[in-house]
Amino acid sequence: MYMYFWTFFCFVIFDRLIVVLGDKFDISRCPKSWTLLNRPKNHWCIKISIGTIPIAAAHTLCSRENSKSVLSGVQDSQEYKIIADLARRNIGNQSRIALGARRSTDCRAGRVRCFEWTDDVTTGNDAFEIENWTKSPESSDVDLDHLMFSVEDRRISDVEGGRSVDGALCGMRSLF
Template sequence: MKLSILIFFCFLGPILAAIGRYDSSSSWSSESHEGRGSHGHGHGHGHGGRPRPPRPPVGPRPPREKTNCPAGWMLFKRPQGNWCVKVFVGQFNHFQSETNCVGQGAKLTGLQTDEERLKVAGAGLQLIHQNGFQQSTLWLGAKRKASCPTIGICAPKDAFEWTDGHTTGTDGFGWHPGQPDGSWRNGFGHEDCALQFLFASGTTSQVWPGFIHGQLNDRWCQYSDNNSRLYACGKLAT
């Protein structure tokens, strides 16, 4: 009997020790889990419980700069919008040249800057050489202001205005000294339109002494002769 009781307690001790270790492990696991849960909960409110501010709205994209011109047309960059220009060959007066430009979806062009004036003169010079001309005039989109019919009433750069509806300013009015003089001719009236003198030499010509290649002059709008061979059209870039 005593031997049986002794054997019983020998087995009971290890069992009770194992149960104690299990309870201790379960308690630690529970506390650890709660600690992690508490830590994770706190992390979710890292902004002090306030929602994140909304992202600022994305602004509209700036408009694409229009730089496309038809083949053979020059691109002139202007602050009010880019402009395409081409010089054409043809013996016409001012009105006929304007009609031809309209057929190109354009108008007789003005000259925004002195640089544009020189570039148009350069394009005209190439056509003079290609066609074997010695000199030519080139019609532009400019007309005399009604308030400035003759020389001396207005300053030279204020006597005319551009007519293409796009060109601005007066920097492109590179007149020959003493022009525009507004000469009068029976059946024509005053010289109310503007053209550019172009010479095969790129400098001067004996036909018009004193004039320099690329300078502007006023002329009767209805006038056309053997030297009226060029005109320049302009339209908006796309």
């Protein structure tokens, strides 16, 4: 009985110490097979979830990976490289990945930044710069309200909800 109590006590103390030190010493981690990204205001875990599915339903791939994960946005060009490498290794060079973005309600023809991230964490706008698009976004076509990342050329495209993708970029907060 004493041994069980001591083991439990040490575990609780150690667990609390890690949580307390996590804020000060940058002890962050992700679930197994997820990749840790250090973003300006937080730590974010990503994973390419594999499955051929209409892009409008891609969020279900993420919820299957982890109940806390969502379709993720892309913070900056460095993350694009990481995502492309992960997708290339896990799915292949010709793959297309769903990103967590939606067409903003105030989008008008001719605007480049017609999309916003849906994960409530991503703040970067590098993805919305015109040089990152396969072609100029179809600002006037509100049916093209999803973003797809092409691994081969590292470009994004706005597509309609029925378009099939090979996987989804899933994200969640780190465990600490």
